[in-house]
Amino acid sequence: MKIALCSSFVPFVNGGYRQIVEWLETTLLEAGHEVDRVYLPEHDDPERLFKQMAAFRFVDLSAADRIICFRPQSHLLRHPHKIVWFIHHLRTFYDLWDVDAYRGFPDDLKHQGIRDALRSADTAALQEARKVFTNSRVVGERLRRFNGIDSEVLYPPVLRPERFYTDGFNDEIVCICRIEHHKRQQLLVQALPFCRTPVRLRLCGTSSTPGHVAALRDMARLQGTADRLSVEDEWITEDRKQELFAECLASAYLPVDEDSYGYPTLEAAHSGKAVLTTSDAGGVLEFVTHELNGLVTEADPLQVAAAMDRLYEDRELAARLGEAATARIAELKIEWRTVLERLLA
Incomplete structure (x- = not known):
């Protein structure tokens, strides 16, 4: 079968939104299909929004037997056999509209009109799909709430999970993801002064926010905890990631209302490591249950510190x-066989 994998991208910003496409491509090729990736750049700027949407609308993919669409606004593509694996909305215009810090432009009649037109276009394009999948219940609930679209949850696996392994438990809590405000590495740094044990923290990943990594280092220095913080502010290779997860005490992933469980959660689980998260982490809580396969605290430095100490001491x-x-991975049937069965049905 000829399959086009279609998504949007932010130039020079890597992350799970690219990996879900690339890993599915690898899996489909290994299954004997012909695959092409189709990416168009995307920016949340309201002034550019509809030009970007029109660009997707005019792409001709008639040579493909089916297309699979991921990140918005790729679902605007037209094709008689369009499948959508929806990973999130343009959240500024949806569930984050009332959060000024995320919206970044006025809540006035002009922008309300842009918001409403975007939502209408999204709904119409999603209704064209043969089938709509989501990467989590959280995203599925947003689709139902804002667009009236029913969907099926299809959890994304990691590529070749057998490469992850366990090699003991050192003194470090690791957080391996993009270093951004909404990923809340700052909450982990703020927790360090309240830890009673010598537990260490390692932050790994790139940042698109100028000065954010330096601010975290300065915070640790001013708190007197710089000697317990390590930062690798670079793209983490798969080999390095496997090593970090294998040796760590546990993984921390504390995003604000995340769209899914996040690859860091799954990679830690494949490495036999617990995940420390927070009660407002959104889709992460579809995987992590407190005191069953991880620890869940309030988004408070004191409580996060107590959880870090607990893992260190026990x-x-x-x-x-x-x-x-x-074991939770198998329970949720997070595997490529399931993914291919559903996407190609």
């Missing part, structure tokens, strides 16, 4: 939670 607990996290 390595048997850390190991037990990690084993349960691995």
Whole structure:
């Protein structure tokens, strides 16, 4: 079958939104299909929004037997056999509209009109799809609430999960993801002064926010905890990622109302490591259950510190939670066989 994998991208910003496409491409090629990737750049600027949407609308993919669309606004593509694996809305115009810090432009009649037109266009384009999947229940609920679209949850696996392994439990909590305000690495740094144990923190990933990494380092220095913070502010290779997860005490992933469980959660689980998260982390909570396969706290430095100390002091607990996290993957049927069965049905 000839399959086009279609998505949008932010130039020079990598992340899970690219990996879901690239890993599916690899899996489809191994299954004997012909695959092409189709990317168009995307920016949330209201003034450019409809030009970008029109660009997707005019792309001709009639040579493909089916197309699979991921990141917005790729679902605006036209094709008689369009499948959507929806990973999030342009959230500024949806659930984050009332949050001034995220919206970044006035809540006036002009922008309300842009918002309403965008939502109408999204709904119409999604209704064209043969089938709509989402990467989490959280995203599925947003689709139903804002667009009246029913969907099926299809959890995205990691590529070749057998490459992850466990190699003991050192003194570090690792956080491996893009270093951004909404990923809340700052909450982990703020927790360090409240830790009673010598537990360490390692932050790994790139940042698109100028000065953010330097601000985290300065925060640790001013708190007197710089000696317990390590930062690798670069793209983390798969080999390095496997090593970090294998040796760490646990993984921390504390985003604000995340769209899905996030690849860091799954990669930690494949490595037999528990995940520390917060009660407002959105889709992460579809995977992590408190004291079953991870620890869930309020988004408060004192509570996060207490959880870090608990993992440091009780390595048997850390190991037990990690084993349960691995078992959770099978429980949710997070595997490529399931993905191909549903997307190609």
